[in-house]
Amino acid sequence: MATVSANPVIVAHATEHDHHEPQSFWRKYIFSEDHKTIAKQYLISGILWSIIGISLSVMFRLQLGFPNLKLGFLRPVLGSWINETDKLDPDFYLALVTMHGTIMVFFVLTAGLSGTFSNFLIPLQVGARDMASGFLNMLSYWFFFIASVVMFSSMFIETGPAAGGWVIYPPLSALPQAHKGSELGMTLWLISMALFIVSQLLGGINYITTVINLRTRGMSFSKLPLTIWAFLLTAILGLISFPVLLSAALLLIFDRSFGTSFYLSEIYIKGEALPNVGGSPILFQHLFWFLGHPEVYIVILPALGMTSEIIATNARKPIFGYRAMIASMMGIAFLAFIVWAHHMFVTGMNPFLGSIFMFLTLIIAVPSAVKAFNYITTLWRGNIRFTPAMLFSIGLVSFFISGGITGLILGNSALDIQLHDTYFVVAHFHLVMGAASAFGLLAGVYHWFPKMFGRMMDEKLGYIHFWLTFIGIYLVFFPMHYVGIAGFPRRYYAFTSYDFTKNIFADMNAFISLAAIFTFVAQWVFIYNFVNSLIRGKRATQNPWKSNTLEWTTPIVPGHGNWVGEIPAVYRWPYDYSKPGAKDDFIPQNVPYSQTPESNLPHENELISLESEIEAQNLNDQFKQPH
Amino acid sequence: MVYIVALLAVVFLGLAAMVVSKMAAVVKTAGGPKEEGEIGLSNKINGALFVVFFVVGLIAAVWSFMYARQFFLPEASSPHGRRTDNLFWISMAMITAAFVLTNALLFIFAWMYQHREGYKAAYYPENHKLELIWTIVPAVIMAVMVFTGWRAWRDIMSEAPANAQVFEIVGKQFNWIARYPGVDNNKLGNFNYKLIDNNNETGIDYTDESSFDDFVSTSELHIPANKPVLLKIRARDVLHSVFIPHLRVKMDAVPGMPTRFWFIADKTTDEMRNLTGNPDFTYEIACTEVCGQGHFSMRIRLIVEDEASWEAWCKQQKPLLTSTPELATRIPANLKAKAAKYLPADATAAPSDSSTALIPRQGGVSVATTTLR
Ligand code: HEM
Numbered sequence A: 001m002a003t004v005s006a007n008p009v010i011v012a013h014a015t016e017h018d019h020h021e022p023q024s025f026w027r028k029y030i031f032s033e034d035h036k037t038i039a040k041q042y043l044i045s046g047i048l049w050s051i052i053g054i055s056l057s058v059m060f061r062l063q064l065g066f067p068n069l070k071l072g073f074l075r076p077v078l079g080s081w082i083n084e085t086d087k088l089d090p091d092f093y094l095a096l097v098t099m100h101g102t103i104m105v106f107f108v109l110t111a112g113l114s115g116t117f118s119n120f121l122i123p124l125q126v127g128a129r130d131m132a133s134g135f136l137n138m139l140s141y142w143f144f145f146i147a148s149v150v151m152f153s154s155m156f157i158e159t160g161p162a163a164g165g166w167v168i169y170p171p172l173s174a175l176p177q178a179h180k181g182s183e184l185g186m187t188l189w190l191i192s193m194a195l196f197i198v199s200q201l202l203g204g205i206n207y208i209t210t211v212i213n214l215r216t217r218g219m220s221f222s223k224l225p226l227t228i229w230a231f232l233l234t235a236i237l238g239l240i241s242f243p244v245l246l247s248a249a250l251l252l253i254f255d256r257s258f259g260t261s262f263y264l265s266e267i268y269i270k271g272e273a274l275p276n277v278g279g280s281p282i283l284f285q286h287l288f289w290f291l292g293h294p295e296v297y298i299v300i301l302p303a304l305g306m307t308s309e310i311i312a313t314n315a316r317k318p319i320f321g322y323r324a325m326i327a328s329m330m331g332i333a334f335l336a337f338i339v340w341a342h343h344m345f346v347t348g349m350n351p352f353l354g355s356i357f358m359f360l361t362l363i364i365a366v367p368s369a370v371k372a373f374n375y376i377t378t379l380w381r382g383n384i385r386f387t388p389a390m391l392f393s394i395g396l397v398s399f400f401i402s403g404g405i406t407g408l409i410l411g412n413s414a415l416d417i418q419l420h421d422t423y424f425v426v427a428h429f430h431l432v433m434g435a436a437s438a439f440g441l442l443a444g445v446y447h448w449f450p451k452m453f454g455r456m457m458d459e460k461l462g463y464i465h466f467w468l469t470f471i472g473i474y475l476v477f478f479p480m481h482y483v484g485i486a487g488f489p490r491r492y493y494a495f496t497s498y499d500f501t502k503n504i505f506a507d508m509n510a511f512i513s514l515a516a517i518f519t520f521v522a523q524w525v526f527i528y529n530f531v532n533s534l535i536r537g538k539r540a541t542q543n544p545w546k547s548n549t550l551e552w553t554t555p556i557v558p559g560h561g562n563w564v565g566e567i568p569a570v571y572r573w574p575y576d577y578s579k580p581g582a583k584d585d586f587i588p589q590n591v592p593y594s595q596t597p598e599s600n601l602p603h604e605n606e607l608i609s610l611e612s613e614i615e616a617q618n619l620n621d622q623f624k625q626p627h
Numbered sequence B: 001m002v003y004i005v006a007l008l009a010v011v012f013l014g015l016a017a018m019v020v021s022k023m024a025a026v027v028k029t030a031g032g033p034k035e036e037g038e039i040g041l042s043n044k045i046n047g048a049l050f051v052v053f054f055v056v057g058l059i060a061a062v063w064s065f066m067y068a069r070q071f072f073l074p075e076a077s078s079p080h081g082r083r084t085d086n087l088f089w090i091s092m093a094m095i096t097a098a099f100v101l102t103n104a105l106l107f108i109f110a111w112m113y114q115h116r117e118g119y120k121a122a123y124y125p126e127n128h129k130l131e132l133i134w135t136i137v138p139a140v141i142m143a144v145m146v147f148t149g150w151r152a153w154r155d156i157m158s159e160a161p162a163n164a165q166v167f168e169i170v171g172k173q174f175n176w177i178a179r180y181p182g183v184d185n186n187k188l189g190n191f192n193y194k195l196i197d198n199n200n201e202t203g204i205d206y207t208d209e210s211s212f213d214d215f216v217s218t219s220e221l222h223i224p225a226n227k228p229v230l231l232k233i234r235a236r237d238v239l240h241s242v243f244i245p246h247l248r249v250k251m252d253a254v255p256g257m258p259t260r261f262w263f264i265a266d267k268t269t270d271e272m273r274n275l276t277g278n279p280d281f282t283y284e285i286a287c288t289e290v291c292g293q294g295h296f297s298m299r300i301r302l303i304v305e306d307e308a309s310w311e312a313w314c315k316q317q318k319p320l321l322t323s324t325p326e327l328a329t330r331i332p333a334n335l336k337a338k339a340a341k342y343l344p345a346d347a348t349a350a351p352s353d354s355s356t357a358l359i360p361r362q363g364g365v366s367v368a369t370t371t372l373r
C-alpha cells in the first residue's frame, strides 16, 4: 500500500505543538471539548435512552398484546400507574406511547445518531483537528444532557409525563384540565424540548461550519464522503426547521401559562366555557410538521450517508452514482420542507392544499427511490464482505424500501382518508424511519467502534445480533400493516370498545407483542458485545476494513488534534475501490495520482499536475496557528 | 396460537445459535487466533442466510396475508369508499411488485456477489442511462398513481350536493353527540359554545328559530341510505376525529373550526347484517385523534336505514326543547309563539320555575353566534 511521504519540516513543527498540558479528569472526560469524547458522550446517552425508550414500548405492547394479563408484577416499577385490578392505567398508556415516541425520535435517533456520528466523523473525515468551536460543541452536549434530565424526571412526577402523543397537538396539550399528561408533565416536556432544540442548533452550526471551513487540503466538495454530505444536509435541515418547533413550543407555553389564544378557540371543558377565541389548533399542526417532516429526514439521512460508506467499503466497489446520491440527498433536503401537510390531509385543511401537498409528496419519493436503486447496484458485481456493519446496512436498505413504498399510499390523500392514524401509518414510519435509522446507528457503531475505542467488536455476536434483530423487526412491523388495513386506530389503550376491532386480531396483536419482546431481548446481545469489547475486545489495526476515508490515517486511537504531524492532503474521491490496474482493492483518499500511474484513468493523469498546488495550500490547521 | 408456536421456535433458534457461537468462540480461541483480514465461513453463511431470509420471508408474507384477509373490513358501504379501496388495492399491487423485486435484487445480489478469494469487484461508478431510466420509470408510475388519487380526492372533497341531508356530530371528552336538523324544518339551528351546559350539550342557540325542533342523541346517529349525507363536524374541548371505518370516512373535529365530510351510505344496517352473516352487525363511529383517557372508547352507533323508515323514525323523536323545557327561557319574546308547539303547555306559561342560573346569560352577555353554513 502506498504511503504518503510527509514533509519532515512540517512534522517537526507540528510535534512541537504536542506538548499540551495533561488535562484534568473533568476536562478530559466530562466537560470535554474534544469532538471524539463528545461523540462518545452522545453515543452512551443514546444507548441509555434507547434502552428506556424501547422498554416503554414493551410495556405498552404487553397491554395491547395481552389485554387480560395481570400487570401487578410491574407495580414495583410503575407504582400506582398499575391500578387496583392489576391493569395499566389508560392515562399512563398514553404517557408511555408519548414518551416512547419522543425519546426514540428526538433523543435516540436525532441526538444519539447525528450527535454521535456527525461529531465523530466530520473532523476525522474532512481532515480537521476538531470542530470549528469545541466550546459550542461541548455546550451542545450539555444542553442535551439537561434536556435529558428534565425529560427523565418528568416520568416520575405524580401526574405523569406528557401524554398527548409525540406531536402534542393542542388543545389537549394546552389544557391541564383536559388530561393528566397536560399538567406538569407537559410543562417539563416543553422545557426539555426547548433545551434540546438549543442543543441541536449549537451542534448544527458547528457541523456546518466545520464542513465548509475546515476541510483539509484538496478536500473539495466533490471529494467529500457521502457521510459528510449527509451530515451537512442534515444539519442544514435542522438549523432551518428546529427554530420553527421552538416557536411552536413557545406559543404553546404562552397559551398554557399566560392566557393567550394562539391555538385555542371556542372551548367548553369541564363545565366551563373558556374565554379564548380566534386561535387555531391547525396552526400548531402546520408549525409542528414544518419541523416534523424534515425531522424524519434528519433522522434518516445520516443513516443513509453512513450506509453509503459502509456498503461501498464492504462491497469493495465504488458507490454507484456518487453524484446522483448527492443530488438526491439535496433534492430530499429541499423537498422535505414543502411536504409537511401530508400529515394533515384530514384535519379539515382546504382540500386544494391537500392536492398540492399530495403532488409534492410524491415527488420526494423519486429521489428516495433513486437512492435505493443505487445501493442495490453498488452490491451488483461486488466482492462483498459481511461484517456486522455491512449486514446492518443491507438491512437498512431493505427496511427503507419496505417502509418507503407504503409512503406512496399514505401520500395519496384519497387513500390516506381511511389509513390516517391507523396502524398502517405506524407500520410505515417504523420501518422507514425507526428501523432504518436504528440500523444505520448500529451499523455505524460496528463500523467505527475500532476508531472510537481502539478495539474490535466481536463479529460472531454481531452476526447473531443482526439476524435476531432483522427478523424481529419484520415480525413486529409487517403484521401491523394488516391491523391497519382492518381499520385499527393507533394510540388506543384497548380494542374492546368497538365491534369492528373486538375479537379480531387478538392473536396477531399477541404475536406482535411477543416479537417486540424478542427483539428487545436480542438487543442485550449488542449491549453485552459493546461493553465486553470495550474491555476485552481484540486490539484494532490501523485500517481494519481497508477503507479509503481519512479517519483511518490517524493513529489507531487518535489523540487531541487527531493527526500526529500534518493533516494529510486529499487527492481523490473516497470510492476508489477495486480500481482496475491497482495492486490493492482500495486506494485511500490521501494517495496522490502520481503514485498510482498503473490505475489512473485518463482524466486523472491530468490531475497530477495539480498535486503540488494542493500540497502547497496551507489551510485551516489550528495547530499551525500560534496559540 | 400458531404464531406463538412459531415465535417460540424462533426464540429457541436464536438461543441455540447463541450457544453454538459461544462454543465456537471457545473452540476458536483454543485453536489459535484467526489470521488478520481472513474472510471465512461466516461470510458464506451470512450470504446464504439472506437468500433463506428472502424465501422464508416471502412465504411468511403470503401466508400471513391470506390469513389476515378474513379480518379486513368488508367491502365499503359507500361509493367513494369502494373507489378508494380500488385505488388502494391497485396501488398495493404495484408497490408489492416493487417490494418483491427490489428486495429480491438486494438479497440475491448480496448472496451472489459475496466475497470470493482472488476475485476483484467491478469498478462501476456510474451509468447515466441506467440512472435516468430508474428515475423516470418510478416518476411516471407515481404520476399515474397520484393523478388517479387526486381525481378521487377532488370528488370526495367536493361541495356536498344541494339535496344532501345534513347532520351534525360534536366530539367531546369522551363521547360523540349527534344533532339532527329537526322533526319539521330540516334545518340545523345556530350554535354557540358559550351556551353549552348540561341541558344543552351542543350549545344550540335558541334565538334562532331553526333550532326549536332540533334533537340530539349520544347513543346513535340515524342516517338515510342512498342519499347524500353531509356531516358537519365540530369539537367542544380538544381535537377528535370522526372515523366511520365501514364507510371509509374520516375527518378531524376541531374546536373553533367546524369541518365537514359528505358521503352516501348505500347499504343499510340490515343489508350489512345479511351480507356479513352477523345478526348483531352495526356501523360504528370511532375517534382517531388522541383526545385523552377515554379516546379508545368514544363509540357511537351509526344506523343506516332506508329513507322512508328514517323519516318515520325522525318524526317520532322529541326536539330537545320538548324534553328539556327549561331551555325555553332562552327564546326571545318575539319567537316564543313559534316555539310554543314544541313545548309542554306549562313551560311557556311559567318560565320562572326553570333553572334561574340560565337566565342572566340570555339577557346580559351578548354572545356572537356562529352560523353553520
Ligand atoms: C424517507 C424516510 C421517511 C421517513 C423517515 C418517514 C417518516 C414518517 C413518520 C414519522 C410518519 C408518522 C407521522 C405520524 O405520527 O402520524 C410518517 C407518516 C407519513 N409518511 Fe413518511 N416517512 C418517510 C418516507 C415517506 C415517503 C417516501 C412518503 C411518501 C411518498 C411518506 C409519506 C408519509 C405520509 C403521507 C405520512 C402521513 C400518514 C398519515 O398521517 O396518515 N413518507 N412518515
Ligand SMILES: [Cu+2]
Pocket (backbone or CB within 6 Å): A292, A293, A296, A339, A340, A342, A343
Ligand atoms: Cu412527513
Ligand SMILES: [Cu+2]
Pocket (backbone or CB within 6 Å): B239, B240, B241, B287, B288, B289, B290, B291, B292, B294, B295, B296, B298
Ligand atoms: Cu379521541
